[in-house]
Amino acid sequence: MGRKKEISIKLTPQRLVIMEYLEGNMNHPSAADIYNAVSKKYPTMSFATVYNTLETLWEKGRLRELTIDRGKMRFDSNTKPHHHLICVQCKNITDIHRKFALKLPEGEQYNFDIIGIHVDFYGICPKCKKEKNNNVEVKKW
Amino acid sequence: MGRKKEISIKLTPQRLVIMEYLEGNMNHPSAADIYNAVSKKYPTMSFATVYNTLETLWEKGRLRELTIDRGKMRFDSNTKPHHHLICVQCKNITDIHRKFALKLPEGEQYNFDIIGIHVDFYGICPKCKKEKNNNVEVKKW
DNA sequence: TCTAAAGTAAGAATAGTTATTAATTAAAAT
DNA sequence: ATTTTAATTAATAACTATTCTTACTTTAGA
Numbered sequence A, B: 001m002g003r004k005k006e007i008s009i010k011l012t013p014q015r016l017v018i019m020e021y022l023e024g025n026m027n028h029p030s031a032a033d034i035y036n037a038v039s040k041k042y043p044t045m046s047f048a049t050v051y052n053t054l055e056t057l058w059e060k061g062r063l064r065e066l067t068i069d070r071g072k073m074r075f076d077s078n079t080k081p082h083h084h085l086i087c088v089q090c091k092n093i094t095d096i097h098r099k100f101a102l103k104l105p106e107g108e109q110y111n112f113d114i115i116g117i118h119v120d121f122y123g124i125c126p127k128c129k130k131e132k133n134n135n136v137e138v139k140k141w
Numbered sequence C: 001t002c003t004a005a006a007g008t009a010a011g012a013a014t015a016g017t018t019a020t021t022a023a024t025t026a027a028a029a030t
Numbered sequence D: 001a002t003t004t005t006a007a008t009t010a011a012t013a014a015c016t017a018t019t020c021t022t023a024c025t026t027t028a029g030a
Helices: A013-022 A031-041 A047-059 A126-130 B013-022 B031-041 B047-059 B126-130
Strands: A064-069 A072-076 A083-087 A093-096 A113-124 B064-069 B072-076 B083-087 B093-096 B113-124
Touching: A013 A031, A013 A047, A031 A047, A031 A072, A064 A083, A064 B064, B013 B031, B013 B047, B031 B047, B031 B072, B064 B083
Parallel strands: A083 A113, B083 B113
Antiparallel strands: A064 A072, A083 A093, A113 B113, B064 B072, B083 B093
């Protein structure tokens, strides 16, 4: 009935809570973000289950993994092809749903089977621009 | 005299060995790759020194950090603006020096100060295409 | 209802990176 | 050239994110 049925994974309470949290979430949360949020609703939730569920959803193509932060995965429940605008200071990520016409150059070495293209725009977001001392760490991106 | 002098960091034997290894290196090595390679020439090299040097070079704008692999940094000594073509299977990274004309959509939420744009093409490289069982892990990217 | 397969929770293990500290060294200042 | 001092190194401990292990539990289907 519900949209959730469409994906062929066993529906457990834990998975439903996680999927509910992710659905329409535009914050590109980390595994810890997800764990912290869902354990409020489901206090016995374990970190392993968060990771297991993320892995499963991703295998089913329901999730994109983002490697934006140094050493910390972030997850994007928006699986429509889109690009990202990343604030190098606060690490917030904004979705960009424009389509860019990008073609690889010709050449032997580029003879890949392309399966995806991601454009990352890096910059300082309006909020961080306003704050003082905002250039202390700007070089770090 | 040499090009190395231009950057304003103390020149130590350790740093020179690391810089020499990185110069013109197109392999986008990880910290471990670098450590393994340079400790052959300089056996007392410590991992901490590799990380310290990478940090310093990056602060001086002499290095780009790539977050391609899950949980492992890779480093790019080519600081000219360029893009990447990534094999989702063997994780090799090919540089693309074409320039793409990319503009952010109009809109309040996109009012960033843009400081960089990176395009990542994902695909299967020619070498991996030839190999058998090459779709075992293809979904994992 | 029973069974087999799959999922969960807790915590141990691992990998990559960062932090700490005492000893060493490079570059600047005599 | 020697001294000074401030930065760098090496060893290793600590930390963080993620994966693995295991015993127990639950789900879905026969």
